[in-house]
Amino acid sequence: MGEIKYNTKQREEILELLKANRDRCLTAREICGMVKAGEATVFRTLSALAKEGTVSKFLSGGTPTYQLNECGAHHEHIHLKCSECGKLIHSDCSFIEELEHHFEKDHSFKVDRSKTVIYGICSECGRGGGQKK
Amino acid sequence: MGEIKYNTKQREEILELLKANRDRCLTAREICGMVKAGEATVFRTLSALAKEGTVSKFLSGGTPTYQLNECGAHHEHIHLKCSECGKLIHSDCSFIEELEHHFEKDHSFKVDRSKTVIYGICSECGRGGGQKK
DNA sequence: TTCAATGCAAAGCTTTTGCATAAAG
DNA sequence: CTTTATGCAAAAGCTTTGCATTGAA
Numbered sequence: 066m067g068e069i070k071y072n073t074k075q076r077e078e079i080l081e082l083l084k085a086n087r088d089r090c091l092t093a094r095e096i097c098g099m100v101k102a103g104e105a106t107v108f109r110t111l112s113a114l115a116k117e118g119t120v121s122k123f124l125s126g127g128t129p130t131y132q133l134n135e136c137g138a139h140h141e142h143i144h145l146k147c148s149e150c151g152k153l154i155h156s157d158c159s160f161i162e163e164l165e166h167h168f169e170k171d172h173s174f175k176v177d178r179s180k181t182v183i184y185g186i187c188s189e190c191g192r193g194g195g196q197k198k
Numbered sequence: 199m200g201e202i203k204y205n206t207k208q209r210e211e212i213l214e215l216l217k218a219n220r221d222r223c224l225t226a227r228e229i230c231g232m233v234k235a236g237e238a239t240v241f242r243t244l245s246a247l248a249k250e251g252t253v254s255k256f257l258s259g260g261t262p263t264y265q266l267n268e269c270g271a272h273h274e275h276i277h278l279k280c281s282e283c284g285k286l287i288h289s290d291c292s293f294i295e296e297l298e299h300h301f302e303k304d305h306s307f308k309v310d311r312s313k314t315v316i317y318g319i320c321s322e323c324g325r326g327g328g329q330k331k
Numbered sequence: 332t333t334c335a336a337t338g339c340a341a342a343g344c345t346t347t348t349g350c351a352t353a354a355a356g
Numbered sequence: 357c358t359t360t361a362t363g364c365a366a367a368a369g370c371t372t373t374g375c376a377t378t379g380a381a
Binding site: 099122123124127129131145148154156158160164167168172173174175176177180181182183184185186187188191 | 216245248255256260262268273278280281287289292293297300301304305306307308309313314316317318319320321324325
């Protein structure tokens with residue numbers, strides 16, 4: 066299934082799940098558990114979607130995870146990921162442009178927002194001293 | 199081997215290898231092949247070093263890879279990684295402070311420099327139109 | 332109908348673990 | 357000596373593949 070030709074329930078369900086979790090990263094395993102589709106289908110679908118650019122694959126705490134790429138390369142936001150609770154925050158503010166501008170101007174480096182993740186501690190965890198492990 | 203207490207030849211050799219390849223990402227498999235240490239030791243060492251922040255783990259074309267993080271957690275720089283050639287660039291400029299300040303002030307988000315990686319296309323690849331696949 | 336996508340189960344990899352042994356301090 | 361790190365081999369995980377079957381167009 067290198068390229069997508071037909072639409073199927075399975076793929077739709079996987080996409081629905083990813084949409085419902087736009088702000089989280091899901092592992093392949095989690096997706097398998099949440100969808101009525103076989104493992105092979107999940108992996109095949111995810112890799113087809115990743116190839117298309119519809120989803121992105123990240124490394125979250127050592128484990129590969131997938132997340133909808135609701136933007137294409139041209140959306141005005143970047144991801145902040147909390148190392149404590151795992152939350153993925155979408156930062157939409159205009160600072161991103163400044164950031165891109167800086168790296169492009171001073172380092173000739175074209176930032177790819179869709180892949181970049183800034184790690185740190187989110188407001189909740191920073192305040193409360195962290196919740197989960 | 200959660201924490202490192204003793205120094206061993208194996209670990210030294212692994213570190214040497216990583217130093218000799220500061221500007222590349224190596225897979226665990228490659229490292230196994232290039233060092234006289236068992237697989238288990240390589241993995242244990244890499245994960246201990248990653249926990250310490252001495253090395254970073256990336257996802258390079260779908261495969262996890264490791265690379266020396268020649269800085270320590272408290273150094274004034276952030277990493278830029280080229281999605282094209284895989285090069286890891288250390289950006290030392292003061293913009294980092296601005297960046298941290300912004301996220302802390304406007305988003306109450308404490309950036310962790312040692313974990314953050316900004317993806318994009320480096321000057322060489324951007325210019326030449328990319329070299330390797 | 333036709334051809335792609337699914338599902339299952341097996342195969343292939345990668346990474347982790349248990350335990351006896353070797354090495355560091 | 358005491359305690360940690362190593363190595364091996366086995367186990368556990370994750371991802372891919374082959375092939376018959378199902379489902380889309």
